[in-house]
Every structure is written in structure tokens, then in C-alpha cells.
Amino acid sequence: xxxxxxxxxxxxxxxxxxxxxxxxxxxxxxxxxxxxxxxxxxxxxxxxxxxxxxxxxxxxxxxxxxxxxxxxxxxxxxxxxxxxxxxxxxxxxxxxxxxxxxxxxxxxxxxxxxxxxxxxxxxxxxxxxxxxxxxxxxxxxxxxxxxxxxxxxxxxxxxxxxxxxxxxxxxxxxxxxxxxxxxxxxxxxxxxxx
Amino acid sequence: xxxxxxxxxxxxxxxxxxxxxxxxxxxxxxxxxxxxxxxxxxxxxxxxxxxxxxxxxxxxxxxxxxxxxxxxxxxxxxxxxxxxxxxxxxxxxxxxxxxxxxxxxxxxxxxxxxxxxxxxxxxxxxxxxxxxxxxxxxxxxxxxxxxxxxxxxxxxxxxxxxxxxxxxxxxxxxxxxxxxxxxxxxxxxxxxxx
DNA sequence: CGTCTATTTGAATGTACTCAAAAGCGGTGG
DNA sequence: CCACCGCTTTTGAGTACATTCAAATAGACG
Numbered sequence: 001x002x003x004x005x006x007x008x009x010x011x012x013x014x015x016x017x018x019x020x021x022x023x024x025x026x027x028x029x030x031x032x033x034x035x036x037x038x039x040x041x042x043x044x045x046x047x048x049x050x051x052x053x054x055x056x057x058x059x060x061x062x063x064x065x066x067x068x069x070x071x072x073x074x075x076x077x078x079x080x081x082x083x084x085x086x087x088x089x090x091x092x093x094x095x096x097x098x099x100x101x102x103x104x105x106x107x108x109x110x111x112x113x114x115x116x117x118x119x120x121x122x123x124x125x126x127x128x129x130x131x132x133x134x135x136x137x138x139x140x141x142x143x144x145x146x147x148x149x150x151x152x153x154x155x156x157x158x159x160x161x162x163x164x165x166x167x168x169x170x171x172x173x174x175x176x177x178x179x180x181x182x183x184x185x186x187x188x189x190x191x192x193x194x
Numbered sequence: 195x196x197x198x199x200x201x202x203x204x205x206x207x208x209x210x211x212x213x214x215x216x217x218x219x220x221x222x223x224x225x226x227x228x229x230x231x232x233x234x235x236x237x238x239x240x241x242x243x244x245x246x247x248x249x250x251x252x253x254x255x256x257x258x259x260x261x262x263x264x265x266x267x268x269x270x271x272x273x274x275x276x277x278x279x280x281x282x283x284x285x286x287x288x289x290x291x292x293x294x295x296x297x298x299x300x301x302x303x304x305x306x307x308x309x310x311x312x313x314x315x316x317x318x319x320x321x322x323x324x325x326x327x328x329x330x331x332x333x334x335x336x337x338x339x340x341x342x343x344x345x346x347x348x349x350x351x352x353x354x355x356x357x358x359x360x361x362x363x364x365x366x367x368x369x370x371x372x373x374x375x376x377x378x379x380x381x382x383x384x385x386x387x388x
Numbered sequence: 389c390g391t392c393t394a395t396t397t398g399a400a401t402g403t404a405c406t407c408a409a410a411a412g413c414g415g416t417g418g
Numbered sequence: 419c420c421a422c423c424g425c426t427t428t429t430g431a432g433t434a435c436a437t438t439c440a441a442a443t444a445g446a447c448g
Binding site (some may be wrong): 038061063064067069070084087110112116120123124126127130131132133135137138139141142144145146147177 | 216255257261263265277278281310314317318320321324325326327328329331332333334335336338339340341388
């Protein structure tokens with residue numbers, strides 16, 4: 001089990017003793033996921049959080065017309081899950097799948113609670129991680145309201161420069177909030193520069 | 195200083211000794227704000243977090259064309275601040291002002307750090323508060339991508355039933371992401387019911 | 389009351405969507 | 419190794435939702 005990437009992330013914000021580290025790791029389960037395979041589907045109760053070691057996952061919802069909307073891409077080093085389902089312990093509204101062959105570390109909600117009570121420093125770690133996620137989503141929301149589709153695309157390219165190359169356009173469209181058709185037209189008609 | 199509302203919120207997630215409570219309260223500063231007065235403006239470095247005791251605040255950004263986009267309304271019992279500026283300690287991009295005469299409790303970033311180290315339970319409190327905020331923003335983002343303006347308006351009414359009455363339409367428009375003109379037309383042409 | 393801002397209304401415009409169909413691309417099996 | 423299948427991307431024409439700009443009206447506040 002390759003936990004070094006996660007321990008690096010943890011070490012950025014808190015200091016653990018070898019024993020604490022050991023106990024934390026004992027709660028983790030490693031899992032390989034093949035491209036296009038699901039971690040959860042809508043209606044499942046999400047009882048775990050996933051840390052991406054290698055590959056890339058995504059979470060998305062499907063609206064009543066069948067259109068997908070990407071909530072998050074999770075490259076290596078990122079956490080992903082259906083936070084709402086995790087918190088409420090009720091069936092979620094998100095799908096989470098692998099967009100590449102991936103390796104992830106899972107921790108169950110119940111074990112996470114264990115971690116919080118036995119190694120309180122993790123409250124801090126996840127507080128900070130969550131704050132950063134919150135800031136990112138706030139920023140994205142503002143962007144969605146104040147930028148044009150073209151600007152959102154450019155902003156996306158800046159944010160995920162590595163992802164942009166291996167993601168199908170369709171996924172990018174579902175992230176920035178336009179139809180695949182429109183994104184295609186936009187990219188092939190740079191006639192007017194601004 | 196009216197701290198009972200905040201202590202209620204804290205007590206929902208953690209248990210403090212009287213001494214801890216006392217120490218926490220000693221970090222808070224009470225402040226009254228008159229309607230339309232600012233807590234921060236764009237470019238300020240936000241060094242504090244605000245808890246609304248009474249009244250209502252809002253945070254918003256102004257895009258390059260001068261349009262306002264509301265990030266958050268904060269009725270009594272809610273926290274508000276420019277999280278990004280608070281985390282990075284750099285000038286923020288948000289404006290925060292009172293939309294009603296309000297009473298708030300402020301805590302400085304530096305004091306918050308003190309609270310975290312001396313009363314570690316607060317890591318938990320703010321982790322949970324932040325998780326809830328994250329979930330709310332994720333939900334709103336998905337809504338912005340998958341719902342029509344009318345549906346976003348209805349969703350807003352459900353979320354803030356009390357606010358809806360005392361907020362100018364313009365503010366609601368700036369929250370759901372449409373122009374005030376369009377919202378006005380939408381509300382006055384319910385000809386077609388669906 | 390008078391001023392300032394919010395709301396309404398209308399006409400013209402634009403950005404992005406819908407639907408449909410063709411073309412491209414990648415993986416799979418023969 | 420090639421042919422085929424399914425999915426993604428492209429392209430076009432028509433449309434719709436929402437914006438822009440302008441001006442009139444209504445409300446709020448001092």
C-alpha cells in the first residue's frame with residue numbers, strides 16, 4: 001500500500017508520532033480502480049472518503065434531463081467523496097468514477113470518526129483541507145457567475161494544466177458548464193481573438 | 195456582549211468547560227454595524243471572521259464590468275468572512291457589508307490560531323462548520339449548472355424563506371446569477387405556470 | 389418634498405442551447 | 419492487421435433564454 005503521498009499531505013499540516021502514523025495507516029484500505037469503474041453511484045450511501053494516489057477520479061451529478069455536471073476532478077494528492085452523503089449518512093446524489101486507471105486509499109466514515117477521537121490532530125488536518133476546498137468552490141462559483149464560457153475554459157486550463165491533455169472535451173464542458181457542442185464550436189472559431 | 199447564540203452553535207458540536215468557554219469568549223469582539231456599512235472592501239486583507247448575532251451581512255464580489263455577485267448571505271447564527279484572504283493573508287477580492295442593522299462577533303485570525311492551539315476542540319467545531327459550508331456551496335454550484343433561472347429563484351426562496359421578504363430583488367438577482375431586469379420580468383410574467 | 393436607488397417595461401441583441409447529421413477516433417474481435 | 423462498432427467531436431440551422439440599453443415609474447429615506 002502506497003501511503004507516502006498521503007502522509008506527505010498530512011505532514012504539511014500536522015506532526016504525528018510514528019505510532020499515530022501507524023494507527024492512522026491501519027484504517028486505510030488501498031484499492032485499484034480501472035478506468036470508467038464506479039466508486040459510488042447516485043442513491044448509494046457514501047460511507048467513505050477517497051484519497052487519490054495515482055490516476056484520476058471525478059464526481060458528478062446527473063440532472064433530470066440526463067446531463068452530467070462535474071463537481072470535481074481529483075488528480076493524485078486530492079481527496080474526493082460525496083460530502084453531503086457522508087455527513088448526513090443518507091443516499092447521495094453524486095456519481096464518482098475513475099477517468100483513468102487509478103489507485104486510491106479509502107477510509108470509512110466510522111473509522112474517520114475513530115481517527116478524530118483517537119488522534120485529534122486530524123481534526124486540524126481535515127479542517128484545513130476542507131477550508132481549501134471551500135475556497136476553491138467559492139472561487140469557482142463566482143467564476144461561473146461572472147465569466148463567459150471562453151473565460152471559464154481558460155481559467156480551467158490554468159487550474160488543471162496537466163489534466164487538460166488527457167480529458168475528453170466532453171468532460172471539460174461538463175465542468176465549465178456548457179454543452180459539448182458549444183465547447184467544440186468555441187475552440188474551433190478563435191477567429192475573433194477577444 | 196451577546197454571545198449566547200454563538201455558544202449555542204458551539205455547543206452543538208463540542209463540549210467546553212466553563213473555563214474554556216470563558217477563554218474563548220475573551221477573544222471575541224462585539225460590534226454593531228449599520229445597514230450598508232462595510233466590514234471589508236476589496237483589497238483589504240481580511241484578518242477576522244464574523245459571527246452574525248443579529249441582522250444580516252452579505253459577501254460579494256464585483257466583476258470587471260461592475261456587476262455584483264453575491265457569494266453568501268449571513269443571517270443570525272452564520273459565520274462570514276473572506277476565507278481566501280484569511281487563509282493566504284493577502285488582500286481579498288470580496289466585499290462584506292450589512293444589509294440590515296446588525297450585531298456581530300469578530301475574532302482575529304491570530305486569535306483564532308490561539309484558540310486552535312489552546313482549545314483544540316475548536317478544530318473540530320470549525321471543521322464541521324466548514325464541511326457544512328462546503329456542502330452548501332457544492333450544492334449551489336450544481337444548481338447553477340443544472341437549473342434554469344426560475345428554478346434557481348424557487349430554490350433560493352426555499353433556502354432563505356425569511357430573507358426573501360426583506361431583501362431587495364436586486365440582491366436576489368445577484369445571488370442566483372441573473373440581471374435585476376430579467377428577474378423582474380420573470381416574476382411579473384407567470385403567464386405560463388411551468 | 390426632492391433626490392437617489394430599485395423596479396418595471398420594451399425592443400434589439402447575443403450567447404449558448406437544441407436537434408440533427410456527418411466525420412473522426414479508439415478499442416475490439418475476427 | 420483490418421473492419422466494425424460505439425462514442426466523441428465537429429458542423430450547421432434554427433431557437434431560446436437571458437442580457438443590454440434606454441426610459442418610465444415607483445419607493446425609500448432624509
